[in-house]
Amino acid sequence: RKEVEQDPGPFNVPEGATVAFNCTYSNSASQSFFWYRQDCRKEPKLLMSVYSSGNEDGRFTAQLNRASQYISLLIRDSKLSDSATYLCVVNRQHNDMRFGAGTRLTVKP
């Protein structure tokens, strides 16, 4: 079993839709959590950190459930520019990051 599991998708949604991605992790000692975004043939870039209390950045909302070892990302009012692969990332310790395989999102006009 992979340490970080994500639904690979693809998710194909119309502009303006709300879409949610889920992620589970197996290492209960994991300390911090992130969502990264990767555009086609580009490098991953940090989208947002995920905090226990949940956090929001504009149209993006991230949630963490430590008891269930579950992380989510909600995108509201999807834009064409949101089309990308979204990577769930878990920090075990000392900056040792483990990446999920990614969920591909395509937003269509």
Added chain:
Amino acid sequence: DAGVIQSPRHEVTEMGQEVTLRCKPISGHDYLFWYRQTMMRGLELLIYFNNNVPIDDSGMPEDRFSAKMPNASFSTLKIQPSEPRDSAVYFCASSLLAGGPVLYEQYFGPGTRLTVT
């Protein structure tokens, strides 16, 4: 800020040849990471350094792979001999443990796309 610099951006080589990938981290960053990305396996951590010292190389696939960081501004990942299954995109990333806006945020280079024929 130049960001993380990797070279070459593309490399095509024949099986059995030695391949050397290069990385210059962001100035002042104290962590450097090497990752490999393939469609089948996603993004895998190969090795990371803290203050030029290798901390965890458990992700290095086998003895054909080696990595060095002779100073704070340069690292290499070497594959000798290369095999077709090594074909992948290799990313270097760097981070600053303390002082950045997001603890542990990693900044990735543009990657080296390696093809071994």
